[in-house]
C-alpha cells in the first residue's frame with residue numbers, strides 16, 4: 355500500500371459541523387484544521403522577503419534592484435495606502451453589519467500583497483481582479499465608494515473598467531485568469547509593451563480555467579502575471595486541500611517561472627511584481643507569483659471562520675502584520691514622526707465618513723441598466739428581453755391602478 359492510498363483512506367476531518375464519536379456515544383468536539391505551516395514565512399528558504407516581521411530590511415541579490423531607488427516619501431506612501439485601504443475595508447464591514455450592504459469580502463491581512471503588486475503596475479497595464487482586490491483598486495485610482503455599489507445591490511459593477519484599466523470584480527472563481535490571458539494575447543498582437551496582471555486565490559488555483567490560462571499564456575508567450583494570493587483558505591478549505599506542492603511550483607509544469615513572495619511584506623511584493631511585469635513587457639511571457647499571506651477575517655460577512663480554524667493560527671499571523679512591519683521599518687529608519695501618523699489617522703477617519711455618507715446616498719438602481727453594455731452595438735434578443743421586462747414592470751402599475 356502506498357502512502358497516498360493510506361492517506362486517501364483517512365476519514366475526512368470535520369470542519370466543525372460533525373465530530374468523531376467517542377466511546378460514550380457522544381460527539382467529541384470537532385477538531386479545527388490548521389493550514390499547513392510547512393512553508394510558512396521565515397521557514398522557507400525560497401520565500402522572497404525584503405522586510406522581516408520586525409521591520410528589518412534584508413538583502414536579496416535578485417530583487418533589491420527593483421526597490422533600490424525607493425525614497426522615504428514613497429515608503430510613507432505605501433504605508434498610507436495600506437492604512438487607508440484597511441480603514442476603508444473596516445468601514446465596509448461595519449456598513450454590512452448595519453444593513454447598508456448585502457455582503458462584504460474583507461481584505462484584512464492582505465494589504466501588502468495588494469498594495470505592493472498594485473503599485474508595481476504601470477498606468478497602461480491592465481488588471482483583472484477577483485472580488486477582494488480593494489487595495490489594488492485603490493492603487494489604480496478607482497474611487498473606493500464605487501466598489502460598494504455591487505455589494506449594496508444597486509449596480510452591476512460600479513466603474514468603467516477602461517477608465518483605470520481595472521476590470522470589474524469577478525465572482526466566478528478563476529474566470530478572470532482566462533480573460534486576462536486573452537487580453538494579454540491581444541496586447542502582444544497589437545505590439546504594445548503593456549502588461550496584464552490577473553489576481554486569484556489559492557482555491558481558484560484548482561479551477562480548470564486557471565489551468566487553461568496557464569497553458570495558453572505559456573504557449574502564446576502572453577505578457578501576463580498571475581498573482582495568486584495564497585491566504586491559506588478558500589472559504590473553509592485549507593490550501594492543503596488544493597495542492598500537494600507549493601503553489602508557485604505549479605508554473606514549472608507549464609514552462610514558466612513561479613516565485614513565492616512574503617505576501618505580508620509590501621516591499622518584496624512590489625519588487626517581485628515589478629520583476630514579473632518587466633518580464634512580460636520584454637516578451638519573456640507569463641510568470642506566477644504566489645504571495646504567501648493570510649486572510650485575517652472571515653471569507654465574507656456571511657462566513658464564521660471560528661467554525662473551521664483555530665484562533666492560534668490567526669494569532670500567529672498577527673505577528674506578521676503587513677502594516678505593523680512597515681511601520682517598524684519606517685520608525686527604525688527615522689522616516690516618520692508623530693505628525694505623520696496623526697495626519698494619517700485624521701485622513702482615515704475622513705475616508706470612513708466619506709464612504710459611509712456615499713453608501714447611504716446611493717440611488718436605487720435603474721431597472722433597465724442591466725440591459726446596457728451586454729453587446730457593444732445592441733442585439734435583437736436583448737431588445738426583446740428589455741421589452742418583456744418593461745411589460746412586466748408595467749403590469750405592477752396596472753395592478754396598483756386597479757386597487
Ligand SMILES: Cc1ncc(C[n+]2csc(CCOP(=O)(O)OP(=O)(O)O)c2C)c(N)n1
Nearest residue numbers: 486525526527555556557558585587588589
Ligand atoms: C466557479 C465558482 N465556484 C465556486 C464559487 C463559490 N466560491 C466563492 S469564493 C470561493 C473560494 C475561493 O477561494 P480562493 O480562491 O482561495 O479566494 P479567497 O476567497 O480566499 O480570496 C468559492 C468556492 C464561485 N464563486 N465560483
Ligand SMILES: [Mg+2]
Nearest residue numbers: 555556587588
Ligand atoms: Mg484563499
